[in-house]
Amino acid sequence: MPADVVIVGAGIVGAACARALAQSGLSVTIVDRGAASSGTSAHGEGNLLVSDKGPGPELDLARYASTLWPTCAEELADELGPEFPSIEYERKGGIVAATLPEGAEPLLSFAESQRDAGVDARPIGIDDALELEPDLNPALTAVVHYPEDAQVQPVIATDALLASARRHGATVRLGEEVVGALRGADGRLTGVRTTRGDVAAGAVLVAAGPWTGDVTRALGTPLPVLPRRGMVLVTTRMPHRIRHKVYDGDYFAATQSADAALQTSAVVESTAGGTVLIGSSREQVGFDARLRVDVLREVAGKALRLFPFLTGMSVMRSYAGFRPYMPDHLPVIGPDHRDPGLWHASGHEGAGIGLSLATARFIADRMLGTPLAMDDAPFLTTRDSLRPYLEVAR
Amino acid sequence: MTARLLPPDDDPIRPAAPRAIRIAIDGEPAEGVAGQTIAGVVLGSGRLNWRRTSVAGSPRGLFCGIGVCFDCIVTVNGERDVRACQRRATDGDVVETQHDVLPEVAE
Numbered sequence: 001m002p003a004d005v006v007i008v009g010a011g012i013v014g015a016a017c018a019r020a021l022a023q024s025g026l027s028v029t030i031v032d033r034g035a036a037s038s039g040t041s042a043h044g045e046g047n048l049l050v051s052d053k054g055p056g057p058e059l060d061l062a063r064y065a066s067t068l069w070p071t072c073a074e075e076l077a078d079e080l081g082p083e084f085p086s087i088e089y090e091r092k093g094g095i096v097a098a099t100l101p102e103g104a105e106p107l108l109s110f111a112e113s114q115r116d117a118g119v120d121a122r123p124i125g126i127d128d129a130l131e132l133e134p135d136l137n138p139a140l141t142a143v144v145h146y147p148e149d150a151q152v153q154p155v156i157a158t159d160a161l162l163a164s165a166r167r168h169g170a171t172v173r174l175g176e177e178v179v180g181a182l183r184g185a186d187g188r189l190t191g192v193r194t195t196r197g198d199v200a201a202g203a204v205l206v207a208a209g210p211w212t213g214d215v216t217r218a219l220g221t222p223l224p225v226l227p228r229r230g231m232v233l234v235t236t237r238m239p240h241r242i243r244h245k246v247y248d249g250d251y252f253a254a255t256q257s258a259d260a261a262l263q264t265s266a267v268v269e270s271t272a273g274g275t276v277l278i279g280s281s282r283e284q285v286g287f288d289a290r291l292r293v294d295v296l297r298e299v300a301g302k303a304l305r306l307f308p309f310l311t312g313m314s315v316m317r318s319y320a321g322f323r324p325y326m327p328d329h330l331p332v333i334g335p336d337h338r339d340p341g342l343w344h345a346s347g348h349e350g351a352g353i354g355l356s357l358a359t360a361r362f363i364a365d366r367m368l369g370t371p372l373a374m375d376d377a378p379f380l381t382t383r384d385s386l387r388p389y390l391e392v393a394r
Numbered sequence: 395m396t397a398r399l400l401p402p403d404d405d406p407i408r409p410a411a412p413r414a415i416r417i418a419i420d421g422e423p424a425e426g427v428a429g430q431t432i433a434g435v436v437l438g439s440g441r442l443n444w445r446r447t448s449v450a451g452s453p454r455g456l457f458c459g460i461g462v463c464f465d466c467i468v469t470v471n472g473e474r475d476v477r478a479c480q481r482r483a484t485d486g487d488v489v490e491t492q493h494d495v496l497p498e499v500a501e
Contacts, residue, residue: 236475
């Protein structure tokens with residue numbers, strides 16, 4: 001019997017959608033060519049941020065998502081029991097700092113625009129900043145505190161969502177790559193063809209992150225998602241000295257830029273395991289996973305401007321990953337108007353961990369015809385900003 | 395000289411005569427020969443673990459032995475996070491074991 005929905009991609013977005021749909025009583029099969037959460041979900045920092053988003057639809061989505069995480073974390077803990085590791089949800093708050101005199105005014109006016117949009121964004125003096133983060137560089141020129149920013153361990157969160165989806169009847173098929181579409185005599189999408197056979201389904205939901213471009217091309221209706229590479233440094237475990245997500249004010253500009261050339265800004269936070277993660281970089285170089293020392297050096301140098309004490313700390317590892325980049329900087333969430341039966345939950349760039357639960361809610365509400373928590377028009381394939389980049393189907 | 399070392403007379407590489415060194419690990423002396431890593435000297439002294447994990451407190455010592463896993467880190471002469479498998483022991487090194495408690499979690 002065909003599934004109601006086949007989901008392509010077992011990262012956090014696919015896992016969240018599988019859980020939401022299975023909980024609603026739909027039969028769900030999730031297919032991934034690799035292991036669960038082996039792509040983008042395993043190569044970021046687990047950010048649930050409102051602080052890095054300017055007023056607009058993505059901020060609204062992030063604010064909605066941040067209301068879903070605390071409940072979800074509790075539900076998963078109750079459902080999966082103490083044997084399942086914690087998803088390490090922590091509403092630790094964010095601190096954004098300008099390191100240069102000319103950076104102060106743009107940061108403060110950006111925070112003001114966010115406040116008007118409902119974000120809890122508090123400009124604070126350096127004394128208050130040092131109270132929150134005693135090891136910050138006292139020479140910072142402006143600091144804004146965002147108490148709503150939070151963090152999860154993204155691999156555990158993905159596994160927990162998948163485990164919950166399975167408990168609600170979802171089937172997870174790993175090591176199986178989607179290579180094409182199944183179509184009825186009238187051309188309507190009726191499932192996917194994989195390296196291990198066919199999976200018939202009433203709807204095909206693509207949640208393949210940066211690989212969505214390849215998957216949708218194989219299905220015949222391309223979506224213009226591109227990989228945007230980032231690198232992260234990991235220190236050895238250290239005494240707990242960094243309490244918030246701390247990043248420099250350049251980060252917002254980097255997330256919003258369409259420039260393919262290298263951009264870096266410092267994003268520093270400690271993990272529940274005691275290591276410190278230091279990002280971030282953005283480059284469009286295709287799926288080239290090679291690390292570049294000059295990028296890591298630039299990221300590390302900017303991190304030292306925030307936390308001078310890191311000079312004496314040891315870097316244990318570094319890794320690179322790919323964000324799903326959309327040319328109009330908004331995720332695609334909902335049915336594809338060009339190809340009935342095809343759905344998307346992709347293109348979240350660096351915000352997919354945080355936005356996964358809200359994305360899943362929208363997909364489930366759309367599929368079931370239940371009322372949506374907010375207007376999803378900015379995330380549909382029919383939006384104006386996406387039109388120049390969309391090819392005509394097949 | 396310990397049982398873990400190949401006696402120089404049996405070593406086909408014909409090294410120079412071994413020079414004894416002594417280091418301290420958490421105040422306990424450990425004897426070795428010049429050229430050994432700190433991990434080598436500590437293992438040679440009969441001690442198999444020198445760190446505890448943050449959550450379960452499980453013992454850790456040499457795991458990969460090639461500088462990748464960072465399981466064997468110790469403080470050497472006041473410098474923390476030194477991989478015992480990568481640092482050559484020097485006579486008089488003061489080695490201290492490390493344990494970092496986990497960060498407290500914000501509400």
